[in-house]
Amino acid sequence: MTVKDPDTLMAAEDRDLILKAQSGDDGAFEQLVFRYDRQVLNIAASYVNTAEDAKDVYQEVLMRVYRGLKKFEFRSEFSTWLYRITTNVCITHRSRRKRHSHTSLDQEMESEDSQPHSLSDTLPGDAVTDQHAMNMEITLHVQDALRQLSPKQKMVFTLRHYQGYKLKEIADMMECTEGTVKKYLFTATQRMRDQLKEVYE
Amino acid sequence: MNHQPYREWIELGLSDELSAQERLQLETHLVSCAECRTVREEIQSLHATVTKNAGVEVTESLLMEARQQFRVALRHERTKVSAWQKVTEFVNAVFAPPMKLAAGGAFMLALGFLGGYMMFSGQSSQNGNSVTQQMTDETELTRGESQVANVKFIDGDPSDGSIEFSFDAITPVQVKGSPNDPGVQNLLVKALTNEENPGVRLRAVSAMTSPMVNIQFGNTDDQVKTALITAMKRDENPGVRKEALKALSKMPFDEDIKQGLISVLSNDKNEGMRVDAINVLSSAKGELKSTDEELLDMLRQKIESDNNGYVRLRARAVLQEVRQ
Numbered sequence: 441m442t443v444k445d446p447d448t449l450m451a452a453e454d455r456d457l458i459l460k461a462q463s464g465d466d467g468a469f470e471q472l473v474f475r476y477d478r479q480v481l482n483i484a485a486s487y488v489n490t491a492e493d494a495k496d497v498y499q500e501v502l503m504r505v506y507r508g509l510k511k512f513e514f515r516s517e518f519s520t521w522l523y524r525i526t527t528n529v530c531i532t533h534r535s536r537r538k539r540h541s542h543t544s545l546d547q548e549m550e551s552e553d554s555q556p557h558s559l560s561d562t563l564p565g566d567a568v569t570d571q572h573a574m575n576m577e578i579t580l581h582v583q584d585a586l587r588q589l590s591p592k593q594k595m596v597f598t599l600r601h602y603q604g605y606k607l608k609e610i611a612d613m614m615e616c617t618e619g620t621v622k623k624y625l626f627t628a629t630q631r632m633r634d635q636l637k638e639v640y641e
Numbered sequence: 642m643n644h645q646p647y648r649e650w651i652e653l654g655l656s657d658e659l660s661a662q663e664r665l666q667l668e669t670h671l672v673s674c675a676e677c678r679t680v681r682e683e684i685q686s687l688h689a690t691v692t693k694n695a696g697v698e699v700t701e702s703l704l705m706e707a708r709q710q711f712r713v714a715l716r717h718e719r720t721k722v723s724a725w726q727k728v729t730e731f732v733n734a735v736f737a738p739p740m741k742l743a744a745g746g747a748f749m750l751a752l753g754f755l756g757g758y759m760m761f762s763g764q765s766s767q768n769g770n771s772v773t774q775q776m777t778d779e780t781e782l783t784r785g786e787s788q789v790a791n792v793k794f795i796d797g798d799p800s801d802g803s804i805e806f807s808f809d810a811i812t813p814v815q816v817k818g819s820p821n822d823p824g825v826q827n828l829l830v831k832a833l834t835n836e837e838n839p840g841v842r843l844r845a846v847s848a849m850t851s852p853m854v855n856i857q858f859g860n861t862d863d864q865v866k867t868a869l870i871t872a873m874k875r876d877e878n879p880g881v882r883k884e885a886l887k888a889l890s891k892m893p894f895d896e897d898i899k900q901g902l903i904s905v906l907s908n909d910k911n912e913g914m915r916v917d918a919i920n921v922l923s924s925a926k927g928e929l930k931s932t933d934e935e936l937l938d939m940l941r942q943k944i945e946s947d948n949n950g951y952v953r954l955r956a957r958a959v960l961q962e963v964r965q
Binding site: 600 | 683695703
């Protein structure tokens with residue numbers, strides 16, 4: 441008797457569900473995506489700023505999976521494909537927001553010399569004594585600093601720091617080399633350090 | 642001296658992505674380089690600050706709400722697909738030779754009935770089983786005859802005449818049980834989120850909130866509340882949205898319901914819905930906090946710009962009461 445490891449078993453079950461979903465079994469589709477959707481929401485939530493935005497991203501990702509599943513040819517793990525779509529949707533989602541606020545995406549890698557905001561510029565003048573309010577303020581400042589990153593830098597930074605993914609996993613998700621991921625990560629870290637220095641000091 | 646490789650190793654070392662040799666070299670360098678030690682401390686502090694202050698927390702309730710909203714979106718998607726299928730079927734019917742069409746249709750139907758009878762008579766569907774497992778002993782289930790629909794030919798082999806096809810065997814199941822039964826609630830939630838007919842969705846909300854259900858005591862499952870919030874915010878039918886809001890107003894007021902009401906007040910174009918939402922918020926004013934900036938902002942916005950006079954008036958009153 442051979443004992444299959446959990447990953448192999450999972451992949452086999454995924455395959456079965458995918459084939460059923462491809463032939464129109466909606467129950468199988470739901471079962472398949474609900475195996476991984478928590479992580480989709482986790483990635484979305486760590487990338488965007490509000491729960492509503494996270495749900496929007498989640499829905500867009502799963503709709504793309506629903507529409508594209510018929511063409512899925514098992515060239516990668518289903519989860520890899522799903523998270524790849526998730527990172528794409530996150531990046532596009534931010535792009536949409538940026539367009540609304542009339543900011544160009546072309547600044548992506550070129551804007552690295554822009555001046556960081558100082559914490560004292562954004563914190564209220566009066567001393568904030570309440571710890572809760574202070575924490576909220578720090579959270580807002582972290583989000584503000586994340587917003588200053590390019591979409592890809594932000595994606596790499598959040599996957600790494602909030603979700604704990606390794607470089608190779610991030611490279612697989614974003615369909616680029618580990619070297620490129622490193623470049624985004626180091627630039628993002630440098631910029632975050634500059635912008636949040638007053639927070640963590 | 643070029644410190645850049647060490648800076649990169651510091652970053653990679655945080656997630657244990659250095660080889661043993663690289664780690665050793667880094668540690669050796671750090672002993673003698675105060676500047677790089679400072680960088681490492683800064684990166685560690687940054688990591689701690691950032692992870693402690695993640696913006697959105699993914700709770701079970703958020704996941705359930707996302708799933709409900711996705712189900713609603715999927716239902717719309719399927720409706721769009723089936724409408725397109727109807728158009729293509731119509732075009733095919735117009736342009737295909739009538740005799741061929743009639744013979745093909747009759748053949749498919751006969752095969753479908755035969756296959757359905759042989760394979761599914763006396764058996765229940767998988768979904769039916771999963772629902773049955775959740776029913777209590779008091780809940781009665783009655784199954785009807787299987788019906789065959791959506792017959793599709795997959796392949797045919799001219800050499801021996803064998804064919805391959807698929808079809809949906811639908812077995813009607815009649816359920817009689819308490820609306821407090823988790824299995825029955827599960828079915829009602831599915832009806833509310835998946836059914837295309839708004840009348841059915843309306844009946845599902847009514848059944849969930851019948852006087853026999855213990856929702857006013859907070860005993861209902863979270864999935865019912867989440868489904869009702871989703872329906873209140875997203876259902877395209879105002880009647881269903883209104884009924885869902887009414888149902889939620891009977892439940893214990895909490896953060897999820899408050900967020901749902903804020904969403905209705907901010908986004909629902911139906912004035913009746915906004916009036917109901919502000920009334921529910923007003924009646925729950927004891928639960929509202931003067932530090933809730935999101936709520937206060939929304940109320941201020943309503944006072945300034947809602948086109949309904951009553952909503953403006955009530956928003957002003959709620960704002961004053963919350964501030965006191």
